[in-house]
Amino acid sequence: MAPVIARTRAELVDVLKGADRRALVPTMGALHEGHRQLLEHARPLGDALVASIFVNPTQFAPGEDFDAYPRTFDADLATCEDAGVDVVFAPEVGAMYPHGLDQPISVDPGPLGSVLEGASRPTHFRGVLTVVAKLFGLVSPDVAVFGEKDYQQLVLIRQMASELATGIEVVGCPTVRESDGLARSSRNVYLGDEDRRRAPAVHRALRAGADAGPRGADAVLAAAHSTLGAAGVSPDYVALRDVDLGDPVSGSQARLLIAARVGTPRLLDNIAVHLGAPDIHEGA
Ligand code: PAF
Numbered sequence: 001m002a003p004v005i006a007r008t009r010a011e012l013v014d015v016l017k018g019a020d021r022r023a024l025v026p027t028m029g030a031l032h033e034g035h036r037q038l039l040e041h042a043r044p045l046g047d048a049l050v051a052s053i054f055v056n057p058t059q060f061a062p063g064e065d066f067d068a069y070p071r072t073f074d075a076d077l078a079t080c081e082d083a084g085v086d087v088v089f090a091p092e093v094g095a096m097y098p099h100g101l102d103q104p105i106s107v108d109p110g111p112l113g114s115v116l117e118g119a120s121r122p123t124h125f126r127g128v129l130t131v132v133a134k135l136f137g138l139v140s141p142d143v144a145v146f147g148e149k150d151y152q153q154l155v156l157i158r159q160m161a162s163e164l165a166t167g168i169e170v171v172g173c174p175t176v177r178e179s180d181g182l183a184r185s186s187r188n189v190y191l192g193d194e195d196r197r198r199a200p201a202v203h204r205a206l207r208a209g210a211d212a213g214p215r216g217a218d219a220v221l222a223a224a225h226s227t228l229g230a231a232g233v234s235p236d237y238v239a240l241r242d243v244d245l246g247d248p249v250s251g252s253q254a255r256l257l258i259a260a261r262v263g264t265p266r267l268l269d270n271i272a273v274h275l276g277a278p279d280i281h282e283g284a
Contacts, residue, residue, distance in 0.1 A: 019048030024141035030186035034176035039083035059127030195263030201231030206271035214276035
């Protein structure tokens, strides 16, 4: 059955009345296989499944790709219908920001918001957390599902949901990849042919790093840097952190994260690593 489209809080409240348990998958549209898997994962988690489609202006800095961001609403609706979505919440900007974009109140992401992605995009996570808080308020989900590809975003949203005592369970889903390992992303459409050929080096570097995990942090970082170097990809960062993005601890699970501009898009990816020996450093 085609999902109901809600554009305002009133329409959302109306269509969701009587829904006992609500699952939410927030998106910015341009849905791909990664989103489809988030929707399929979320489907059994609620009796009402809501997908939001909203290209959120406050998470883009001036000069970023807000205007160019792919908008494919009709195709997105078809994907939502296939995945069994009940309600597509697709508000206008004015419905989400009734007092304008320079709102005096927003969600402060704290120190984690200004490192890794936040170091080069200082306003990004404030925009993400603010819009996700609004979506949580509008939809009142019991559970919300996000991809692990944007790992820092997932950790911050989980922290926000807990710190603000929302009671919402935040679920992360594994990254969906192309057959050559490239993480699915709406921004992959910006990759030219030559850059598309180089792009899987990011995932190869993560795999090389994870394979080196038993030899310790220095070996992880060296393996990742060497794989990127061999492919002519120079990273913005290669960082090894614990699963909550604090300092990594030897003998435990960690996360290796890479950001690298390959042609136009900035590719982000990450992988779980089991860390062995005790030498802990971060690469630049
Ligand atoms: O990951 C995204 O698509 C966006 O950052 C999100 C979580 C939908 C907030 O706009």
